[in-house]
Amino acid sequence: MTISRLIVREIIHRKLNFGLGLLSVAVAVGCLAGSLTLVKLHDARVRTILEQKKLETEQIMQVMEDDVKRAMRKLGFNIVILPKDQNLSDWYADDYGARYMPEQYIDRLAQSEIVTVEHLVPRLRQKVKWPETKWAVILEGTSDEAVNPSVQSQELVLDTVPRGKIVLGNEVHQGLGLNVGDRIRFMGREFVVRECRRELGTEEDITVSVNLRDAQELLGKRGLINEILAVECRTAWANLPKIRAEIVRILPDTQVIEKASNVLAKMHAYLRVEDEGKAAIERERENMARLKTTRMRFASVLGALVMFICVVWITFLAAGNVRGRRSEIGILRTLGFRSREILYIFLSRATAMGLFGGFLGFLAGGFIANNWLRSVGESSHWWMFNFKLLGLSVFVAVAITMAASWVPAIRAARLDPAVALREE
Known part of the structure; x- marks a missing residue:
């Protein structure tokens, strides 16, 4: 039996353990993907609002400027x-x-x-x-x-x-x-x-x-x-x-x-409205920037907390998986499997968990964020084609599972087969 088939059969046999780890990774990555999706959609919404305000201000300015020019051209x-x-x-x-x-x-x-x-x-x-x-x-x-x-x-x-x-x-x-x-x-x-x-x-x-x-x-x-x-x-x-x-x-x-003159009064009114319009746009931009900073800070704290819990949970699951397979590890070692091959088996399992969990977390986080924005009248499906975010989600997920599984995998690779079989 090849190592790849052995990994697949082990995942199927201990699907609850693998599923719980997969779920925890998906939750952690979902928080990350959802937060980044919300931030991106927030930026897009801010740009739209500022462009609309700028366009409205320019239209008002154009009307007032035309009014001033007409007054001036009439011997003003x-x-x-x-x-x-x-x-x-x-x-x-x-x-x-x-x-x-x-x-x-x-x-x-x-x-x-x-x-x-x-x-x-x-x-x-x-x-x-x-x-x-x-x-x-x-x-x-x-x-x-x-x-x-x-x-x-x-x-x-x-x-x-x-x-x-x-x-x-x-x-x-x-x-x-x-x-x-x-x-x-x-x-x-x-x-x-x-x-x-x-x-x-x-x-x-x-x-x-x-x-x-x-x-x-x-x-x-x-x-x-x-x-x-x-x-x-x-x-x-x-x-x-x-x-x-x-x-x-x-x-x-x-x-x-x-x-x-009336023309001069119109002129000064035009300049005041122009300055106030620019100031209003700048205030809106500053408010949006502060809101973004607050959301990013909250997302960072929440994401770090969720990822820490995820690492602890996956470490616990990986350690339990190693304990439950001590006799299997002992048999594999007596059959000629070397320590690095045992290490490869456990880390490959962690990698598979990270790959699938990262992809599921990306879909779940983006979907939930998009639905939340749809409830307030803002929605966009661009996140489904954000391959950079997908790559980041998968990378973070694999990093989490590898980091959480590293110590249990090392312990499994160093396990003495004689001790493992004697305990069994």
Whole structure:
């Protein structure tokens, strides 16, 4: 009879002992495989949750960014460039400046390829007395096109005023009874009313808007402006120091202020929501990491305890198996079996127990973990194809059975056949 057949027949003959050892190995390896499966599924679930939150945040950010950009494109200027010697107290009080700068500053900014602003529009504003009506109004001259120095610039919607046309504030056209298409004389020149603005409750109600060239001619300020309106680039939102540094570097004789507006409020709200969204995702990631650490610690303690009990139990079973086979060992030794062959028989039995127990433990642990996750709405069958986990399970199982059976197998190999047969 070959050694292999002898091992198989012994397993069949003492199937209870082998089955109990197999069960204990399967339980130990099942704890290991189940814990690792839960951790893997936990990681997959965390990635899914974080990706969903990131996608939701990006969608919200995109909607808000589009809203801000739409508001900006509708003349939502929030950066004003003024001459350096302009007194800001006077500018805030009068809403126009008494100092001027060359219109060529626009070209210098455009040629510099500045990246912190998207649109630049020159403007000339001054309070004047309307000779024909004796009224004091604010004359505003605005360019009919915007300069886009940034490569990220998008089309800007401007309330342009062609040459020879005039736009009247609510108080002006209501007081004079004017309508669109009427002809009027303003500071000695004839204009056609292009638009009559609705009431805003601001200085715009007493503002008269014409083309920049017409305003320069009426005021005798050819080639001069007193304001440059700008829109911040997306990369520089709410970063006024960066914008100011870049503009002043190009135009040393200017100063930059940020004008509060609904657009600016939306911009800051966008940045707050963006920061809060990123912080929420980071908090979620940290919470998931702490949860994973807690689970790993619990799984480690539980796995170590179960494996220790398993080793003790299999050692006890292996020792009992050796005691029950003392006469058989004595007979095998008298038939010519050497110590190493006896050792091989017992360790082969332990190896078979580890192989089958590891495979069963892998299936049981993965199945139980997957069913538990299914009960809470999460499930995945990827674990069945995780050959690395299968290999680890079998390796650990064989290591457990070999370690637990080593001492009893050595004792069996060293057993004196004469002593064994005499006791029998």
